[in-house]
Amino acid sequence: MRFLFKTDYEDDIKLFPHSGYVVSYGLLLAVLLIAPYVLSSYLMSQLVFVCIYATVGVALMILTGFTGQASLGHAAFLAIGAYTAAYLQKYNVPFPVYFLAAGVLTGCIGALVGFPALRLQGIYLVIATISFAFIVEEILARWESVTNGNEGMRVKALSLLGVTVSRDSPTFYFLCLAVLVLTIVGTLNLLRSPTGRAFVAIRDSETAARSMGVNVALYKVKSFAISAAITGFAGVLFAHKLSFISPEMFTLQLSIEFIIVILIGGTFSLHGAVLGAIFIVMLDPFLTYLKDDMPGIIAGIAAMFGAGTATVANVQSKVAAFASLNGLKGAIYGIIIMLFVLFEPLGIYGRWLKIKLFFQLFPLYKRATFKRQKIYVKSERNR
Amino acid sequence: MSYFRAENLSLHFGGLKAVDAVSFAVEKGEILSIIGPNGAGKSSIFNLISRIYRPTSGRIFFEDHDITEEPPYDIARLGIARTFQNIELFENATVLSNLLVGRHRHSTTQLWQELLFLPSVRANEKVHRRRVEQVIELLDLEPYRDKLISGLPYGVRKVIELARALCSEPKLILLDEPSSGLNVEETDDMSFWIRDMKSELGVTVLMVEHDMSLVNRVSDRVIALNYGRVLAMGSPTDVQQHPDVVAAYLGA
Numbered sequence: 267m268r269f270l271f272k273t274d275y276e277d278d279i280k281l282f283p284h285s286g287y288v289v290s291y292g293l294l295l296a297v298l299l300i301a302p303y304v305l306s307s308y309l310m311s312q313l314v315f316v317c318i319y320a321t322v323g324v325a326l327m328i329l330t331g332f333t334g335q336a337s338l339g340h341a342a343f344l345a346i347g348a349y350t351a352a353y354l355q356k357y358n359v360p361f362p363v364y365f366l367a368a369g370v371l372t373g374c375i376g377a378l379v380g381f382p383a384l385r386l387q388g389i390y391l392v393i394a395t396i397s398f399a400f401i402v403e404e405i406l407a408r409w410e411s412v413t414n415g416n417e418g419m420r421v422k423a424l425s426l427l428g429v430t431v432s433r434d435s436p437t438f439y440f441l442c443l444a445v446l447v448l449t450i451v452g453t454l455n456l457l458r459s460p461t462g463r464a465f466v467a468i469r470d471s472e473t474a475a476r477s478m479g480v481n482v483a484l485y486k487v488k489s490f491a492i493s494a495a496i497t498g499f500a501g502v503l504f505a506h507k508l509s510f511i512s513p514e515m516f517t518l519q520l521s522i523e524f525i526i527v528i529l530i531g532g533t534f535s536l537h538g539a540v541l542g543a544i545f546i547v548m549l550d551p552f553l554t555y556l557k558d559d560m561p562g563i564i565a566g567i568a569a570m571f572g573a574g575t576a577t578v579a580n581v582q583s584k585v586a587a588f589a590s591l592n593g594l595k596g597a598i599y600g601i602i603i604m605l606f607v608l609f610e611p612l613g614i615y616g617r618w619l620k621i622k623l624f625f626q627l628f629p630l631y632k633r634a635t636f637k638r639q640k641i642y643v644k645s646e647r648n649r
Numbered sequence: 650m651s652y653f654r655a656e657n658l659s660l661h662f663g664g665l666k667a668v669d670a671v672s673f674a675v676e677k678g679e680i681l682s683i684i685g686p687n688g689a690g691k692s693s694i695f696n697l698i699s700r701i702y703r704p705t706s707g708r709i710f711f712e713d714h715d716i717t718e719e720p721p722y723d724i725a726r727l728g729i730a731r732t733f734q735n736i737e738l739f740e741n742a743t744v745l746s747n748l749l750v751g752r753h754r755h756s757t758t759q760l761w762q763e764l765l766f767l768p769s770v771r772a773n774e775k776v777h778r779r780r781v782e783q784v785i786e787l788l789d790l791e792p793y794r795d796k797l798i799s800g801l802p803y804g805v806r807k808v809i810e811l812a813r814a815l816c817s818e819p820k821l822i823l824l825d826e827p828s829s830g831l832n833v834e835e836t837d838d839m840s841f842w843i844r845d846m847k848s849e850l851g852v853t854v855l856m857v858e859h860d861m862s863l864v865n866r867v868s869d870r871v872i873a874l875n876y877g878r879v880l881a882m883g884s885p886t887d888v889q890q891h892p893d894v895v896a897a898y899l900g901a
Binding site for chain 1: 739
């Protein structure tokens, strides 16, 4: 086990507490940089989606994980970013300009959504953000002069400094990775400054935050704006990656996927946002794989146990019918969320920390270390 | 003019007069205790001062400045910090970040500077960190710096709340039952710290307290309340011997 010996206040401020972090994150970055020259094009494409989802995950983590304001409207922010890019691109606006414009516009709309949210708590805030998402979805479908309605919009390959960057090229992947890394670094910077601490204070006790001089309303709006702006940036990349956008891509399902990203990754950490993004992006091909191969595998098992050919064929078709049921994916998502909330509330990252601690303390690790205690001291809350 | 003044402060919940035309003044550098039976309106007065409640009538002055209409977050910015009866710490954060939130009123950096963590932000952070360290040293919190609040015992949390209030470098500090839930030893420590706050940091203290031995040890003056009204005001011994106060506590 490593004991940190701090000799300077700088030690509490710096991003990497000790050299081990520099080495491991350096290695990770190196692997990510050589990935496009090693991985198959399909995996690369998935990796780009991981970057985009992780960026949205970090954005949502700021709002939900750190400020404690739930949102089921992030698909709408993503849509606003994506449509801004697609619309401005039609008028030959250069990429850096519409990239920034999308972020700024989405941030402003996020701030506007934040205002009504000031008076809402918990489930009511969730409902308010869902209705916001529905409104945006409806506007995208009806405002045909700008969004081309349900027909959707084509998004051309982006051109950066006069070079066309195709959505499958390594350059596009590097761009997404850079946006993700910059978002994470920016968020970490925020978290070690007064604003980030004010967010966490609001999450844990609004009353105490207020009595310490935090303008709760202002910081909630700031949190909404920052979160929305980052999602808007991700939206631009999302639009370019898909090369075609239409309103039905930005439904409630997508917002729920973003919530899953942070819930499953681990609610209070940026690691969680990235791990959750990997999980959700890789879950999809995994489910498709199961859907295609499961009937065959189960039929094979049935045959192994000596079932007749007719029965095997019957089993195979039954399983195939079940696997292609409508809404099965949603049900699987739901079950996964429930299992995580019940058994691993700290998410994948929480599990990773436990595994790490197990090895650090090796023979001494106790099961009860992470047992959740209920301490009743907050009997009276001045809400 | 007094340093801090409440004039005819009232708080009515419908027909219930939680605080009823209470007037008192706190002089700079004194320790004033408010005592009274349960439900006498002591904490309500605190919540009125820190603007969690809006007074039904009456005015509050601090440094000759009317603060009755100030928004709650500006109360802290003016230099009035408080602790809570039922601890209100930021549970899922470390002790250090809890204390740094106490420094919030001194933060001057803008959002964009913080996103980039410019040298000015870094320099400010170091100043905050040094101030926090001074408070940690004063209140013997060294062993807990990087611990999460959710894992700490009640007595320590109580001290951390005091520390968080001190980190804002307040001019006036409101302590809501600083000794509730503490054992004899911890209460002793608390009384030393309260006197240190006055003598070393020059903080004016207004506190609500039930433990009469603590009140006697630290207070310069005492106010006794019952049913939202002031029963008696004066030195600790005078107030305790006042017939109305005895009647309120023991029954007439």
